[in-house]
Amino acid sequence: MAENFNFQDIVKKSVLNLEAFRNISYIDVFVGLLSAFAIGMFIYWIYRKSFRGVVYSYNYNVSFVLMTMITALIIMTISTNIVLSLGMVGALSIVRFRTAVKDPLDIVYMFWAIAAGIASGAKLYPIALLGSLLIGLTLMWLSRRKIKDQPYLLIIRHSSIAADEVRQQLRKLDYRLKSKTVRKEFTEITVxxxxxxxxxxxxxxxxxxxxxxxxxxxxxxxxxxx
Structure with a gap:
């Protein structure tokens, strides 16, 4: 005679028996964390090579490695038990991150680390490795294109007698006037x-x-x- 299980029976079985924890493969845990670590180090290397900001933060870059491994660990944990997955959702819903992200590209690296951790934790290693490789190559290619055509600010402080010659020199460049400050002693222009x-x-x-x-x-x- 077939048994009918509703959602309440599934939850009770998940709480009382915890059969999933008895079948944990430590090899799968090790491989999953190792995959997350390798991808995290790849993200670390890509971020360091393609960084074009003002101040490079070593701690912020290292957080990508740990974020990938922690995400993989969370996915491996909640996939074993439905109660733990519901509890993890409730726990993460009260977490608030107030660190300001100044560069929008840093958010891309965060999502990359989280996505790689999810794929590694779910044992989708080909997706995690191949996807991370393509994303890393894309970021490196885009960063190299940015280097070829970089914007600069040219600040010139001169007296009135040099105005004509400075203007002639600027005509040789593709420039846009950003600001001009006129004082009694000198004139300062930014292009x-x-x-x-x-x-x-x-x-x-x-x-x-x-x-x-x-x-x-x-x-x-x-x-x-x-």
Whole structure:
């Protein structure tokens, strides 16, 4: 005679018997965590190589490795018992992260680490490894394209006698005027230019103009300058 099980019977069986914990394979746990660690280290390496911000944070980068392993551990835990999965959902719902993420690309790395941890914890190793490899290659390719055409801020402080010569030098560059400050002693202008190589000889040409007090070239990333 077939037995009819409802949701309440399944929960009771999950709580009382805990049969899933008796069938835990420590080899699968080790392989899952090892896969998560390897992918986390790959994320760590990609983030370090493709970082284009102002201040590199070692602790933030290391958190990707731990995030991948912890996510895999959570997935392996909640997949063994329905009660634990419901309890984990309730526990995570009260967690609030208040750390400000200044670079939107950092959120991509967070989701990458979480997704790789979920795939490793669910024993979907081909998806975790192949997917992480393609994502890493894509990020490296996009970061290299960004290097070829980087924006810079050129700040020039000069007197009135150098205005015409400075203007002639700027016509040779593809520039956009960002700001201009006029004082009695000098005039300071800030222009945005884009360079495809490391040829910055024009800065010396501008600084050699009579009446130019100083000329500074700063790498500009949109929100920060370095």
């Amino acid at each position: 945005e230019i884009r360079l495809r190589d490391d040829n910055t000889a024009f800065v010396h040409d501008i600084s050699d103009i009579t009446g130019v007090q100083d000329a500074s070239l700063i790498n500009y990333t949109g929100d920060y300058a370095q």
